[in-house]
Amino acid sequence: MLGRGTSPILAICACAVLSVALFRREAASAAHTPDRPNAHTPLLWPALALSVLAALSLLALFAVDRKLFDLAALMMKVDLFAFGGGFASLPLMLHEVVEVRGWLDPKTFMDGIALGQATPGPIVITATFVGYRVHSLAGATVATVGVFFPSFVLVLVTVPYFDRLQRSPLFQKAVRGALTSFVGLLLVVTLRFAHAAPWSPISIPLAALALLALQLKVDILWVVLAGGLVSILML
Incomplete structure (x- = not known):
């Protein structure tokens, strides 16, 4: 759409x-609580x-x-x-x-x-x-x-x-x-x-690793910082 x-x-x-x-409507309303x-x-x-x-x-x-x-x-x-x-x-x-x-x-x-x-x-x-x-x-x-x-x-x-x-x-x-x-x-x-x-041979596995880290409940702050550091060093 x-x-x-x-x-x-x-x-x-x-x-x-x-x-x-x-x-x-899937269920009855909760018990009435006076406004x-x-x-x-x-x-x-x-x-x-x-x-x-x-x-x-x-x-x-x-x-x-x-x-x-x-x-x-x-x-x-x-x-x-x-x-x-x-x-x-x-x-x-x-x-x-x-x-x-x-x-x-x-x-x-x-x-x-x-x-x-x-x-x-x-x-x-x-x-x-x-x-x-x-x-x-x-x-x-x-x-x-x-x-x-x-x-x-x-x-x-x-x-x-x-x-x-x-x-x-x-x-x-x-x-x-x-x-x-x-x-x-x-x-x-x-x-x-x-x-x-801007995809490259390095950024594709980097994106996959970031997704895996998020699935493993790694704090997104560390994922972003690690991705930025790797990008500075390798991209």
Whole structure:
């Protein structure tokens, strides 16, 4: 479904809708737990204040520097649709940063992912690398804030209704479909990176050894560092 001209967001939404339509309810809902929205209602006010602050910040960026505005809006969109963890952000970033906007080439984007793995923090910190390459330190700051901000606000908003969402068959099916879509999206990313990688007689067994190390539960930090060291010495 995902071609070079197709947005991953479209694929995610389509899978969520199909999941709601096709998946049958497999088990009865958990025992009813009364909602207690009033206990968490104060969280909504900080969320509202942060949302207003974000909107004003975006307006300021739009007026001052359109590229910073585009960067902030892009990273916020990535965060909103990256269900299931940091790796889910990679297909969205690849599509927007490399294919749509052309800010980075595939090889540079792969370097950013490797750097994100070798440094402390989640893989989504690759957004900081992208922001720096696009607009130096200001871009790195804007991208980092943008890629974490929406999920933080959504947590504040949904906490009062989390029990209700967990019991909702429609919500569960939609989330299942969205998470399933990322299996295919990550496969597409893997194939595109494999096509862009500079293969050589040495890099092929090196890639195989890295895959074996990951299967043996070796910390990915050591895999990345070892791969970089071998590349410096032999490639």
